[in-house]
Amino acid sequence: MAKVLMKGNEAIGEAAIRAGCLNYFAYPITPQSEVAEYLAKRLPEAGGTFVQGESEVAVGYMIFGAAACGERVMTTSSSPGVSLMSEAISYIAGARCPAVFVNIMRGGPGLGGILPSQGDYFQATKGGGHGDYHMLVMAPDGVQEAVEMTMQAFPLAEKYRGPVMIMGDGMIGQMMEPVEFPEDLYVPPTNKDEWATNGMDTRKSDTKNIVKSLYLDPTVLNDHNLLLKSQYDRMKEEEVRxxxxxxxxxxxxxxxxxxxxxxxxxxxxxxxxxxxxxxxxxxxxxxxxxxxxxxxxxxxxxxxxxxxxxxxxxxxxxxxxxxxxxxxxxxxxxxxxxxxxxxxxxxxxxxxxxxxx
Amino acid sequence: MEVKGIVIIAGNYGSGKTETSVNLALHGKKAGLAVSIVDLDLVNPYFRTREARDVLTRQGINVVLPDEKYMHADLPILSPKVAGIIKNSSDLTILDAGGDDVGVTVLAALADSMAEHTVQMLQVVNPYRPFTETVEGCLKIKEEIEISSKLKVTGWVSNANLIDDTTPQDIYRGYDLVQALALKTGIPVEFITASTELMDGLDLSRFDCPVLPIERKLAPPWRRSRQ
The missing domain is CATH 3.40.50.920 (Rossmann fold)
Incomplete structure (x- = not known):
């Protein structure tokens, strides 16, 4: 495909479609609103669904729901919105569902400002939500890399069965650069049977998937956390860039x-x-x-x-x-x-x- | 190039309206005109006319911006100064609008001030931007802009570019697209743009319209120190 001139926000939206993500839920916030604007136009053409949630809290759980069904799903927001989604991110990590979160960071704390910032490093890498979880966090330095990382984020989320975050900032979201969408970065999903609920079919089969993050037995919860830790250790071995x-x-x-x-x-x-x-x-x-x-x-x-x-x-x-x-x-x-x-x-x-x- | 009077620069999101407006203002000033430029982009706070304020002011161009304290807000504030500028317009008064139909909605609020004047509205087109690769795409945006602004597009401007990756072929493609638009709509091509670095490599005999040379004024921060 020939090069096109795109804003980082638009390019992230297009990259998600090219990665096979047909579910996008979001709430507008400067400086990331163009992702929602772009996908509101483009997703229906591509056969996908965009729903503007009533808040970022709602959006976080829409993402959880779609991910639990085995769908490739993404949301985008900016710093204050990501804070509101953090509870859902923790639940998604606990339930081991893959999903892609994009943070086009703005100044903080609180409402802060609407210009670029990198003040959410702690939030992205050290938690944000509660509990012993991590996200794989990728930080592009331009529009082309934002495209590539977004396309890679979906298979990585499935490989590690958890949330993956793209960390941009207002400048990455708003600047325009010529970009291409490399077709070879599309990797089809292969392992959704591991976690996805599939309705009535599971009642007939011996193995059914239950999506949950609640483990009341302390030994079981400890084992669950050890399993999560093994995934983060594997990321450290295989994904450092x-x-x-x-x-x-x-x-x-x-x-x-x-x-x-x-x-x-x-x-x-x-x-x-x-x-x-x-x-x-x-x-x-x-x-x-x-x-x-x-x-x-x-x-x-x-x-x-x-x-x-x-x-x-x-x-x-x-x-x-x-x-x-x-x-x-x-x-x-x-x-x-x-x-x-x-x-x-x-x-x-x-x-x-x-x-x- | 004979662009004068009140000129609204409209077009789809990211088509290069501000870069075109700023360079058109500098070009008009060099030609000896009294020039005003109004930042009407109430939609997006990034990469706006205000970033070129110093360059423009130094050249003696009257720059009309929102009040300083609201400069970094994403609030739809229309400065009362704008209506005054339209009533007492310069030789060349450029209104740099926001993108798409939402970006020109504000123009409808200025309809009373503009009624007594001849107003041109130029639609900027870059065929390398999403949704405006084709005649149909550009016409859809034109219709939306006209409905929101309650004004008619009076001229086409090609601003074909891929920033640093632009070649003469890209400029020709943009020219051909606006020519096709002119043929389809009966609305003339006002001018096309080309980066100053490309001017020497262009076959100007290919164009039936003026070429506005563009010197990039809105660059990301890592480019600014080199200017």
């Missing part, structure tokens, strides 16, 4: 940055390189599982004096960076939140002042 940037040679500092912020950092790294200052970067593409070894190894390279986690938040991912660098190299945070994306100039000035101090 990252990009190294300017790390082949020596560098004086290492940046860790993702999404929109990493695009700014790349511009800053290119400009510093032109001035003779080498700075490396590791860009996590999966926030959970976190690229622990890649960051640890890049931070441990001789000559690297400092590691800086650069985020559009007040310092969230930096806690994971500290955890994996394990004191090998000093770790610092730099960032800005509220909606203004730090400029390449600001990133350069910060790195240069760190190295001169």
């Amino acid at each position: 990252f990009e190294n940037y300017n790390t082949d040679g020596d560098y004086q500092a290492l940046i860790v940055s993702y999404g929109t912020m990493s695009r700014v950092c790349k511009t800053a790294i290119d400009e510093m390189k032109a001035q003779g200052l080498e700075i490396g970067m590791v860009r996590p593409k999966t926030l959970f599982p976190f690229p622990e070894k890649a960051i640890h190894d890049a931070a441990s390279k001789p000559g690297c004096k400092v590691v800086v986690s650069i985020e559009m938040s007040m310092g969230q991912m930096v806690e994971d960076v500290e955890r994996v660098v394990k004191g090998k190299t000093p770790v610092q945070w730099y960032g800005q939140c509220g909606g203004e994306v730090p400029t390449p100039q600001k990133v350069m000035e910060h790195i240069q002042s760190l190295l001169n101090s």
Whole structure:
């Protein structure tokens, strides 16, 4: 297919259709509303269903219901809406149903603002809802990657039988880039018999699927959590994704940055390189599982004096960076939140002042 | 290029209305016109005229924006200044509307102010955007825009582009699409756009209309420091 020019939000909607998702439930919120607008137009053409829920709480459970029936299903929202869905996400994780959640982050806490932010890192990677669960979290740095990750999210959700989250921000959702929809990223569902309810048929068969997250027997609940943990451990083995940037040679500092912020950092790294200052970067593409070894190894390279986690938040991912660098190299945070994306100039000035101090 | 008077820039969502408006304003100013530009996009708070405010103001263009304190809100606030600008219009007054039919609904509220003036409404088309790849797609948007705005489209503008991936062939495809629209509707092609970097590679004899060179003013933050 030839290239088209799309906003991140529209491209995520189209990617879901191409991935075989014909069920989309959502509630409008800036800056993700274009996903709903786009799919309201496109899904009926594709034979699918869009329902605007009465709230994000309702939407969360519509997703649960469709996932329990073995349907590929997605919702999209922005930060405050994802908070409202968090209860359902925990239930979906507990019931081991696959579903795709997209968070086009805006400034917080509370209603915050409507401009881009990365303030939901903790919420996405450390819970949000209650209980011992994780989501596989992927963070695209542009519209093409948002397409690819959205298409991959559905089979991954089925592989691990749980919620998968795409973490964008207002900039990723609103910016336009030329994109293609690679057909080979479509993977048909294969294992829905493992969990899906299928109505009356199950009464006749010996094996029926009961979708639930309630386990009153403490031993059974412990075993259930061990099963969930084994899935997260397997994600850590098989799904870690990252990009190294300017790390082949020596560098004086290492940046860790993702999404929109990493695009700014790349511009800053290119400009510093032109001035003779080498700075490396590791860009996590999966926030959970976190690229622990890649960051640890890049931070441990001789000559690297400092590691800086650069985020559009007040310092969230930096806690994971500290955890994996394990004191090998000093770790610092730099960032800005509220909606203004730090400029390449600001990133350069910060790195240069760190190295001169 | 002879675009003058009150000009509304409309079109489907993401067709490039703001980039076209901003460059049309700068072009008019260079040609010696007194220019005003009004940000009427009440729909979407991202990538709006307001981001090009400094460039425009430095050139002496009158930029009409919502009040500072509402600048980052997604609220449908129509500044009372807008009606005044229409009543006392410049040589060239550009109204940069929001996308689709919802984006031009606000124009109906300005109908009284516009009644005494000749108003042009140009529909911007990019064949690489969803829903406007074909004549039928563009005509559907035209109809929706006309119903919501209570105004008629008076000219077509091709803004064919894939941002950095645009080739001369893409510009020709956009031209052919608006030509087909002109043939079908009897509404003329007002102009087409092309990025300044592509101008040298274009066969201008292929076009029966002016070409507005576009210098990108609305870029994501990682591109801004290079400008």
